[in-house]
Amino acid sequence: MRLQAPRGTFDVLPEQARAREAVEHAARRVLEGAGYERVETPAFEATELFARGVGESTDVVQKEMYSFDDGGGRSMTLRPEGTAPVCRAYSEHGMHKLPQPVKLWYLSSFFRHEAPQAGRFRQFWQVGAEALGSDDPAVDAESILLLAELLETLGVGELRLRLSSLGSPATRATYRAGLQEYLRSRAGELSDDVRARIELNPLRAFDSEHPGTRAVMADAPRLLDALEPEDREHFAQVRALLDRVDLSYEVDPTLVRGLDYYTRTVFEFSSDALGAQSGVGGGGRYDGLVALLGGPPTGGMGWAAGVERMLLAAAPQPVAAPPAELFVAWTGEAQRVAAFALVADARRSGLHAQLDLAGRSLKGQLRHAGRLDARWVALLTDEGAELRDMESGEQEPVAVEQVVARVQRPIL
């Protein structure tokens, strides 16, 4: 039986790899242009990091983690997201001693055991950006604006930005208790799933597609109406900054994110160019997370955007492989080694150079050079070397040691 890639995973083939390089290039330009520096954390971490950081009651921790015993009785988990690991790294490496905020970005793969469908995979890639060490509303606005710029650079269409604020943990706790009371009072109208989660995660009720639950939630108390004055002011300042740079958004008081660490600002970009999995990228502020993981009290704000979803929504033009500048064809055993050495030389001089590696006849080699769209072909035969300009078809004798110089500075 022929083996296949596991369900929910995919191979990145050369053409797709080139499209991904365009994403990486755009991310680097947009983020490094704003002072973000690249960081990478391990592909797996102690399970406790995500249990504590992302939250025991979230779907991610409850159902979606690939966890395993490391052979020494410790539970490890393939990272389902990047924020908790970056916060761990921030305090582990004493980054709170650096000038704040510390701005970090990553492009890595993440793992979630979800039901695969279009735009939803079990191994997927995210571009993420985290700014740690400041609770200035300008950090929030800048962070959101950078994701907007990245999506625009990539040509992700039909975008919608939703924005809300979750306030402080204390406000949320009071609000949560009030919401639970409300949900209990109308429990009979809720879906079984939502009813079962009233105690564990009542906020997720806003996410439900169930008609009865939706009707109940339309009249539910809203967190946005219960914010403390300083959180209300913080949110107003974030909005004012976004207004000032003409980034349009809608305030959506029902916006909930699937991770527990958020405080104050939360946001999500979705694209109608995608199907059911319309979330392209999202994030928010997480002022308690570093401390929750044992570090110093630290403000944080960031986002992550799915690479596959950005590519699906942007439908970028496939990028062609760069053509070879030089192809070295040869015939006669004596030329074999000379051709190999010439190609090595050409590459050392910075040329994209290739030679036949499949035992083709001279005719076959020339045909192959055409397929590679080679600009120049050096022919090494018993009679000596010749250089052919593939554009004009002209061919001239050349000394082998002159080939690289001639290709770099053609005089034909």
Ligand code: HAM
């Ligand atoms: P998230 O909303 O869980 O946030 O994921 C961010 C993005 O990753 C989503 O909008 C989506 O594009 C992509 N994504 C998530 N799951 C999958 C999947 N199974 N298949 C394909 N793409 C997927 C976070 O992960 C937070 N760490 C974001 C953040 C950073 N918040 C603050 N800082």
